[in-house]
Amino acid sequence: MTAAIRVLVVDDQTLVRAGFRALLDSEPDIEVVGEAVDGAEAIRLAGELVPDVVLMDVRMPRVDGLEATGRITADVRLAAVRVVVLTTFELDEYVFGALRAGAAGFLLKDVEPEALVEAVRLVHDGQALLAPRVTKRLIEAYIAAESAPVATPAVVPAPDDSRLADLTPREREILGLVGRGLSNHEIAEHLVLSPLTAKTHVSRLFLKLGARDRAQLVVTAYETGLVTASSAGS
Template sequence: MINVVIADDQTLVRAGFRSILDGEEDISVVAEAADGAEAVERAASERPDVVLMDIRMPGVDGLEATRRIAADPRLGDVRVVILTTFDLDEYVYSALRAGASGFLVKDTEPMELIHAVRVAARGDSLLAPAVTRRLIAEFVDRIKEPPPAPRLNSLTEREREVLAGVAAGLSNEELAERLVVSIATAKTHVSRVLTKLGARDRAQLVVIAYESGTVRPGWLS
């Protein structure tokens, strides 16, 4: 069973999402939150697999709540998926940097919402849609020269290829095909890159790849 917490200051939004998700046999909404502080509390008490987090909420907003959840070692298995009204939202990029695993536009189709929850719950990131990469490129493009990234020095040449592949939104299967290795080997490479870079998940690897200049906006069209 995939346990979900829904954090949004609009009661109708929470009710709509709960109705969709609770209709699935493998998903259960275990709690709701009307602001960021409550979302952090519910994440700590319920230890859900996924938190659907609105950005704009009163008091503690979704960005700060995401940062607090990602920083708590007890909640290392909790995945945060950002809910936003606009697909290009500067706060979404900040949330990805803070540890969110991806984002959804609020008017997404019900099946896309269900799929996103399942993807996040199994530890993957919502990186396949081109809009996610476009969003990251939009804001990282403002960085004229990438800052020094000494932590990338620990990566082997193959691991740098893996990082670039993840930034391109490739799945483990697609990485395996590109690198001509087994899927198990591709998974091992991704795990090593995550560990070496101290990244929470693949979403943060995408951010690191852009900010370090490993890939640049326009390379992944």
């Protein structure tokens, strides 16, 4: 029998934690192994329990979700732990910061119960969390806010970030497509490759860029200039 997915729920609201626990514990393949009221407790419990998935609120007393996410993902003992940030569309900057800190993705706090359960399974399986395009829109909003009032140029200069130095031209192309929100299947269709070849290229990007998951590849694509807010929707 396959072991249940072990989840740590982090939120400063008692009712929210209780609701998530009741929902997740009702699934035969998921088990809530702990609850934390703030980021400091989340860091401690993550180290003690080593859960598979952490559902992390952003705004909490003492230590917030961004700092806790960074501390957890930086711990080599917790390399297999996946952090999912719980947020709202009004917290774009927080979401971007969480992804940079190593979060595997995010969920809206008013997510449908079925979507929350499926998200836990997807993250545990190492897949992209929900729709990559939603992550892309949030990153676009953050970049637009950071760059205002300077307009994005119509012609984007060639990326020269040192992180891209070891990538082949094909790998740069695929990283750009990941940044635009395309799935492996969509990348394969776009480049006329087999799905297995597209998956292999993405796996190599994980290794070469030291990315924990697809969300970090999206961030890298933006930070290195392979994708911009103006080019992402093209």
